[in-house]
Amino acid sequence: MRAYELIKETFFRGSYIWIVHVAWLTIYGVYWWLFLPESPEYGRFVFIWGGFLLPLALSAGIFGDDIASGRICVLVTRPFWWGELYLYRLLGLSLQGAVNLILAGVIATVLYAITRKGSVDGLTPYLIASWLLFNTVAALSTSLSVVIHRTYNSLLLLVVITCGYFIVSMLMGYLGQQAGKGTFMGFVRYLCPPFELLFKFAHGEYDIFSLTVGKFSLPKSVACVVHSLMLTAAYSAVGIVLLTRQQFSRTRD
Amino acid sequence: MMIVAAALALEAWALYVVGASPERWRPTMIVKDEPAARALYETMIQTIRQADSLSYNCTCADPDYRTTYYRISLKKPGFFRVDLMNGPMDKSSILVSDGNNFSVFWPGGRPYLWFDDQESHEKTRLNVYMRRTVPANRVSIAGEVARLGVAWYGCILDPSTFHGRTDVFDPYIDGIRSRGTDKVEKENCDVIEISYMKAQRIRHLWISRRDHLPRRIKEIVRVAENQIVVEEWSGVSVNANVPPKTFAWSPPEDGRLWSAPTPEDFLPKGGQEAPDFELSAFGGGKAKLSDYRGKVVWLYLWQCGSPQCREEWPQLQKLYEKHKDKGLVVLSLNFVDDERIAQVFLRENPATFPIIHDCSAIARKVVRVDYRNKTMAIPMSCIIDPQGRIVDAWCGYEGNHTRALAALQKAGLQLTTDN
Numbered sequence: 001m002r003a004y005e006l007i008k009e010t011f012f013r014g015s016y017i018w019i020v021h022v023a024w025l026t027i028y029g030v031y032w033w034l035f036l037p038e039s040p041e042y043g044r045f046v047f048i049w050g051g052f053l054l055p056l057a058l059s060a061g062i063f064g065d066d067i068a069s070g071r072i073c074v075l076v077t078r079p080f081w082w083g084e085l086y087l088y089r090l091l092g093l094s095l096q097g098a099v100n101l102i103l104a105g106v107i108a109t110v111l112y113a114i115t116r117k118g119s120v121d122g123l124t125p126y127l128i129a130s131w132l133l134f135n136t137v138a139a140l141s142t143s144l145s146v147v148i149h150r151t152y153n154s155l156l157l158l159v160v161i162t163c164g165y166f167i168v169s170m171l172m173g174y175l176g177q178q179a180g181k182g183t184f185m186g187f188v189r190y191l192c193p194p195f196e197l198l199f200k201f202a203h204g205e206y207d208i209f210s211l212t213v214g215k216f217s218l219p220k221s222v223a224c225v226v227h228s229l230m231l232t233a234a235y236s237a238v239g240i241v242l243l244t245r246q247q248f249s250r251t252r253d
Numbered sequence: 254m255m256i257v258a259a260a261l262a263l264e265a266w267a268l269y270v271v272g273a274s275p276e277r278w279r280p281t282m283i284v285k286d287e288p289a290a291r292a293l294y295e296t297m298i299q300t301i302r303q304a305d306s307l308s309y310n311c312t313c314a315d316p317d318y319r320t321t322y323y324r325i326s327l328k329k330p331g332f333f334r335v336d337l338m339n340g341p342m343d344k345s346s347i348l349v350s351d352g353n354n355f356s357v358f359w360p361g362g363r364p365y366l367w368f369d370d371q372e373s374h375e376k377t378r379l380n381v382y383m384r385r386t387v388p389a390n391r392v393s394i395a396g397e398v399a400r401l402g403v404a405w406y407g408c409i410l411d412p413s414t415f416h417g418r419t420d421v422f423d424p425y426i427d428g429i430r431s432r433g434t435d436k437v438e439k440e441n442c443d444v445i446e447i448s449y450m451k452a453q454r455i456r457h458l459w460i461s462r463r464d465h466l467p468r469r470i471k472e473i474v475r476v477a478e479n480q481i482v483v484e485e486w487s488g489v490s491v492n493a494n495v496p497p498k499t500f501a502w503s504p505p506e507d508g509r510l511w512s513a514p515t516p517e518d519f520l521p522k523g524g525q526e527a528p529d530f531e532l533s534a535f536g537g538g539k540a541k542l543s544d545y546r547g548k549v550v551w552l553y554l555w556q557c558g559s560p561q562c563r564e565e566w567p568q569l570q571k572l573y574e575k576h577k578d579k580g581l582v583v584l585s586l587n588f589v590d591d592e593r594i595a596q597v598f599l600r601e602n603p604a605t606f607p608i609i610h611d612c613s614a615i616a617r618k619v620v621r622v623d624y625r626n627k628t629m630a631i632p633m634s635c636i637i638d639p640q641g642r643i644v645d646a647w648c649g650y651e652g653n654h655t656r657a658l659a660a661l662q663k664a665g666l667q668l669t670t671d672n
Contacts, residue, residue, distance in 0.1 A: 210275070
């Protein structure tokens with residue numbers, strides 16, 4: 001019951017949540033209607049909107065708001081492990097993400113049935129990859145929300161990841177064949193949210209200058225899923241530790 | 254605790270699987286043949302050969318987006334025209350054949366080429382053309398472009414395939430496999446992967462499902478550093494009516510017939526002292542040219558990825574075994590290849606003569622500056638007499654070794670009649 005209440009709370013904690021969902025679903029539909037895309041194009045769009053931007057919107061101030069307003073003190077009066085609070089909220093976000101992405105698939109299928117243009121073949125891996133990315137970004141954002149008050153967690157993450165993308169792209173060109181490039185790329189690829197790996201998991205390796213080509217093999221796909229779940233767990237663990245170390249009063253003022 | 258340990262083990266496995274670097278050559282990169290994928294490749298070649306005319310634009314670019322632009326028109330029985338430019342603002346070089354006469358000309362003046370110095374370029378920049386009488390099916394367009402050095406990147410797929418030429422690497426295909434489907438500029442394509450020479454060279458081809466012609470070809474050559482070039486086709490037109498004037502060209506009245514020098518023209522001449530060097534030997538240690546003073550040395554520059562070297566290698570070994578007691582040393586120098594790939598080659602093609610494997614800047618300087626191999630042409634041979642003087646030097650593989658045997662004899666090696 002407690003789990004259900006905490007999960008439900010992630011949806012009802014602000015009236016803007018359902019607006020975000022409706023807005024995102026409308027954006028998916030409009031994108032399809034305007035561009036009649038093939039599944040890789042639509043998949044790429046959902047990957048960024050649903051996998052990256054949606055968790056930022058949904059997790060804005062997920063703890064920061066409560067901490068800033070003092071509501072967190074009310075929540076922690078109940079005798080339960082604070083980690084539960086974190087886990088069920090993250091689970092609530094994850095379920096919302098799953099439903100949103102399933103609806104994104106449904107929208108594409110319905111519009112495809114109506115227009116008979118574009119394609120929905122092979123869309124499922126993109127939706128799975130988007131959901132895995134959603135979880136990782138949501139975990140990172142939720143953990144940040146423990147230490148950054150109000151809704152700045154999402155904003156900070158948006159700015160850092162967007163700027164990071166351009167900086168990394170520039171550095172790649174600058175570093176060329178230098179020895180440190182491998183280590184730097186390893187850090188970006190395996191410790192930051194796995195944009196590159198999950199996109200390749202869905203799309204395959206067809207980049208124009210990549211050294212390989214083709215769809216991900218089954219072991220590589222499984223490894224990719226495992227890595228993204230582990231990263232989600234690691235980001236969550238950091239958030240839980242930070243949350244349990246916070247000093248909140250268990251008694252009301 | 255157990256759960257954490259299991260999770261860490263699982264993550265370690267995942268990182269191992271996803272982290273396998275495609276930059277390092279591995280035996281698993283050698284492709285096994287899939288009949289369906291091979292059929293796609295053969296259909297593509299047949300489609301190109303069976304067309305009456307074929308025109309397309311193509312760009313050849315590297316990861317730094319240095320791009321050579323081509324406009325290619327081909328027509329049966331033996332016509333072709335290739336306009337190429339390095340970068341969109343460059344002056345174009347034009348190669349044209351009317352079936353019998355193959356010409357190269359530069360409407361805006363000849364670009365600065367690999368053999369030029371300021372003075373020679375200035376003298377021959379304007380109003381020059383090259384011409385020779387040769388049937389189009391005897392010309393390799395990609396080969397001519399490479400020989401002249403007018404393009405940053407030559408075409409991966411030789412346009413002369415249209416006239417029936419076989420790719421020089423085709424006999425060395427390990428296998429062809431399918432790599433799924435992809436789109437190139439809204440064109441649905443089957444993607445295949447071809448590996449050559451134990452994956453020393455790999456090509457990925459995006460073949461249009463509509464007309465069975467390529468839309469993208471990516472070539473990865475694994476040498477000391479991986480080299481990637483991507484050729485992209487657009488504006489493809491098959492069996493369209495190409496006006497005859499496209500292939501007609503006659504020299505202007507004030508034009509001067511000119512011929513470009515060959516890499517061999519710059520090599521050291523007979524009688525000069527062979528520049529000494531000390532480089533890393535294959536498997537460790539150092540090798541010095543002057544250590545072989547008193548013997549007849551055949552200095553042989555090679556690489557695993559050269560079909561000519563692969564053909565010549567066993568003959569060199571035979572010759573060495575036969576004459577080593579008479580004072581012949583074949584000193585082979587590889588300054589190009591990845592060591593693991595060279596190892597694979599040498600396991601299959603064992604050699605008992607000394608092998609130098611050194612990809613350092615010093616080795617490249619020895620080749621380019623000391624031995625004046627300006628284009629780093631491979632294979633290159635240089636016969637050195639026991640006093641350390643050069644007897645003869647040349648590029649390429651002549652097949653019957655006539656020139657080599659004559660030079661060896663001149664250097665003082667006693668040869669029998671059955672060589």
